[in-house]
Amino acid sequence: MGGLDSKMVLDENGSWSDRIMKASFTGDLEDHPKLAKGFDVKMRIERLTAGYGKRNAITDISLPIIKNRVTAIIGPSGCGKSTFLRCLNRMHEVLPEAFVSGRVTLDDVDIYGEDIDPTDLRRRVGMVFQKPNPFPTMSIRNNCLAGFLLTSKKVRYPEEVVERTLRKVGLWDEVKDMLDRPGTYLSGGQQQRLCIARALAVEPEVLLMDEPCSALDPIATARIEELIHELCSSVTIVIVTHNMQQAARVSHFTAFLYMGRLIEYGDTPTIFTRPKESLTEEYITGRFG
């Protein structure tokens, strides 16, 4: 079947066109309220292999990232989830002896192309890290604006940007009177929301989140999950998490990685209730990892 522009279509068996996907999509689309028959692919990963020195961290991964949806990457520790994520904003190559092969496209443009500037890419694909890390020498206000301050880009109405992003992450009312305090003044959960605000301030199209809640308490975690729900209508989100319940709660699509390979990809409800691969089922039911 055709249609390989920015729309991907299902064939009659309910499988993705073979040329792109290795794993097959399982599920009954008509029953699923969240999905529609054809929808936009924001990023396409094709046969991605990456690692350090001689060792592969991930091998031959292919999957789509659907626009304005949340895609969760799950798997046991060390399965390559973080490496995979870092290939999507070209952070992986910053490490010594790192290598990447394969194709990753953003809106059909190969982000590893020769004339692509990685720093520009990173404004379109933002990242939030596991441990909240506001810049200690900057105030809360400047942390929000860091994406501009650090890159010497002019921002027209800084106060407006600060208020807008802090409102988006639900921090505005809590911090509006202390914008000049250092970023590290806040609690862990607040700091992480500040980091999300910081990432959002440059208006990325994709937001990568590497286990954003693992350093937070349950209440802070719940707030961030709520935030993810609100954000995904305007930003495409890819979240790595080792917490399966979180993946089930928060995502529309899930990819299960094991030992650097993609075992299964599909819509979240199906992956968690009727997975196709036995390995997936074993992981979901907690038999390992």
Add this chain to the structure above:
Amino acid sequence: MSRRRFSSDSVFFSYLTLSGASIVAILAGIAVVIGLQSRENINRTGIIEFITGTTWDPVTGIFGALPAIYGTVLTSFVAIIIAVPLGFGSAIFISEFAPPKMGAVFSVFIDLLASIPSVVYGLFGLFTFAPFMREHVQPLLQGAFGNLPLFQGPPLGVGFLTAGIVLSIMILPIITSVSREVLKAVPTPEREAGIALGLTRFELVRGVLFPSSRSGLFGATILALGRALGETMAVTMVIGNRYEISSSLFAPGHTLSAVIANEFTEAGTPQYLSALAGLALILMGITLLVNVIARILVLRITGATR
């Protein structure tokens, strides 16, 4: 997405790399320049004759470095003999005996001791310590051990012994702080095993801590030796400035750095200057060698670079 290659990053990293490289260049440059400077004298005298000769005569242009080498080595040796036990002892004091706050204050005192400028040590040595040696310590030593060749000769106050003692004060801080680090690096399980066995502090140090830290402590000694060998001002002011090898510690003498410091202004001929450069080359060679050995030893033990 813009599609341009940026090079501002590569400019920046070139700058960093170049800065690092310039340190290497400066070190190499020093060795090369001093070496070239000393060439003239070496050509005239010959390396072996220079190192083993004992006359230093600017008039005839005969320069032998041996008495200076002797003085440098002897004073450093005396300094090490005095400073090592005291330094270890203080390190043990800080690590095993003193309560944490006192230990911290003590460490601050050690650091301050290390910060006193060499020339101030020299001044103190010349005007306060040397007279003290001359009037009290040396007569005492002579009275008790006068028959030994070590303590022969008139008590002048200045000389190898005084210089050695002043030098020992100056290297105490290095020995103390590095030993302190080495002691800290003894794994806690080992220490606790000793305590659990009911060992007294003495036995703990002797049987557990000392064997475990031996090579690190040795490294500390070598490090201090390196510092002592290169020390100039304080030694210059109390060494007595006599270009002679003597078996007595009371005798005045000279060291490599003291000769250079004292005679530099008088070095009229190129050959004289070249001879001084030769001394500097020897000094640099000795200290570099000792420092490299020391760093290798200390690195292995503490796992960190100092």
Add this chain to the structure above:
Amino acid sequence: MKLSSISRKLLRIASSKRRFLNSLFSLGVVLSAILVVAPLFIILVSVAIKGGRALNLDFFLSLPKAVGESGGGIAHAIVGTLFMVGTGLLFSIPIGVASGVFLATTSNKRLSAIVRTSADCLAGVPSIVTGLFVYALLVVPFKRFSGFAGAVALSIIMLPTITRTTEEVVRMVPHDLFESAIALGAKRWQAVFRVVLPTASRGILAGFIGAASRAMGETAPLMFTAFGSHFLNLNPFEPVSAIPLVIFNYAISPYEDWQQKAWAASLVLTFLVLGGIIVSRRLVYGRFG
């Protein structure tokens, strides 16, 4: 437990001998601690007393009088020292901080090992040898002693210290701060300049102050470069005086007035150097000691 009863028996049987040895040892240790710290106080007190006698405002503000006349001061030396240390910093800070950042961030292991070893070796080169080096390069070709040559000699002496302290401090900055900046689209140099260095700034500053304090006390290298002078000289390409040079020259002179002044100058110098070290420690540890 068997073990403890054995050791209790040991303690009872040999207790007096063991206790004696332990007491002897403890005595020795405490004695050595006293002997180590005593010189500090003896020297400081001597310098304070003997130096204090000749210290007055005139001492700081006026120039030396002719030999044999009493009065006069070391203003020329104070200016000279400040000038040479300050200029030396101008050279060693750009190279030293950059080298420290290089050592902390580069992945080129071989080069960084060479640079680090060189810095350590350079720190071990006796300062008189450095002085001779600068003499050969900057004094002989121009046939004159100069304050500028003195500044260069001091900068070489300060370089290894600044490099190593910068490296240590930069290493302590958490790596994910750097990564967050990159993820926002900053280039590496922007991330280093605007996030890493500001975060490490306190330690780096402490590094300069410490290095400068030690450089202030250096005598030997200045003997061949700045040479010293009796006059206040604002031209850096002429011989310049410095406090340690004054101390040395006055100390070995036969004039009692000058010897007095040497003590007073020592008091000033010691005060400056120890003060600098204390300030630098304060910056690093946040409090005295």
